[in-house]
Amino acid sequence: MIDYIEVDGENSNLKELKCSNSNSLNSVVYLFNPKDKIYDFFKEEYQLDLENLLYEEEEVIHEISDAKTSKQELMILFILPHQNLKNDLNRKIKALVILKLKKKLIIVTGEKEDFISDFFKNTGESVERSEVNFIQLLNVSIQKVIKDVKEKREEISLLETQIQSLGPSGIIFNEILRLKKYLILLDFIIDSDRKILSFIKREQMENIKEIHMQNEVTLLEERMDTLDALVRAYNKYLSSLDTIINNNSSFQLNNIMKTLTELTVVLTIPTITYGFWGINLKLPFQGVPYGSLLVIVISLLISVLVWYWLKKKKSL
Known part of the structure; x- marks a missing residue:
């Protein structure tokens, strides 16, 4: 013991x-x-x-x-x-x-x-x-x-x-x-x-x-x-x-980049549209009352359609 x-x-x-x-x-x-x-x-x-x-x-x-x-x-x-x-x-x-x-x-x-x-x-x-x-x-x-x-x-x-x-x-x-x-x-x-x-x-x-x-x-x-x-x-x-x-x-980063790409594409459409109507040539709606508003509506409508299309796509 x-x-x-x-x-x-x-x-x-x-x-x-x-x-x-x-x-x-x-x-x-x-x-x-x-x-x-x-x-x-x-x-x-x-x-x-x-x-x-x-x-x-x-x-x-x-x-x-x-x-x-x-x-x-x-x-x-x-x-x-x-x-x-x-x-x-x-x-x-x-x-x-x-x-x-x-x-x-x-x-x-x-x-x-x-x-x-x-x-x-x-x-x-x-x-x-x-x-x-x-x-x-x-x-x-x-x-x-x-x-x-x-x-x-x-x-x-x-x-x-x-x-x-x-x-x-x-x-x-x-x-x-x-x-x-x-x-x-x-x-x-x-x-x-x-x-x-x-x-x-x-x-x-x-x-x-x-x-x-x-x-x-x-x-x-x-x-x-x-x-x-x-x-x-x-x-x-x-x-x-x-x-x-x-x-x-990586998944989160890919989602962020996808969102930024979508925004870039959607915002590019109004820029192109406004640039097109800004050239010094005879263009549609130039003599129409509220023609500028029609151009804005058209650009926004195209942007919404493109955004909807991008959202439906599974990959860019």
Whole structure:
């Protein structure tokens, strides 16, 4: 059985970390909102630049230390996407730092992640070896990302409805751009996190004897494949929305050009008619009272007939 401890770095006086620093018992320590004194503690105790790992690194990291020279056995930096992605891609990655000691697991995130708390509170009593918990935690992390990605499906469906009802607009273009950036970020994260999976399969499988934990590794690989398939499917769907928008825009432009062409043809008829009656030759209606009005009526009548004819034609 393991002891699960949550430490809020913003309010911690390091007492919880120091008390949990003994390897005499199996324990899991989840630290979030770390501050300067926490960073100093990790530099001194584990020779880790925790602040850099959480807020600067954008690639996964896996390191194994010699147990004879260091207290640290394994350090993993796993990356996850921020759910609320704006148009700026700057630092939209959440870091999940996992430090595995002989009988203890330390987990650190910049902000508190409820899925981590829920996982250990719900399963902690049934877990007997903290050294393999990190694989289950990675599994839960990927599962959380898959859930977040599936929620994007509703946003994409709403975009399709807006395109059909309102046509292309700046707001819709911005939403498509935001979703595409989110999928680009996910694609990068999947490629990076697969390195952790390869590392586990290459270096850690020999240390995992339990069949159910080996199954966890297989499940992690399957969930990464599922996430990859979702990202590719949503990318393809967004590309189809681009095609719909382009076709819609072309259709609207064609309608505008058709209307302008019709107006040009209709307005050209009075111009030609008035120009014809303006030449210095003997022409009909020159000696007729209200002859100019008759010319205007004739030109307007021809224009109306031509306009009606153009409207009936399916194409120009």
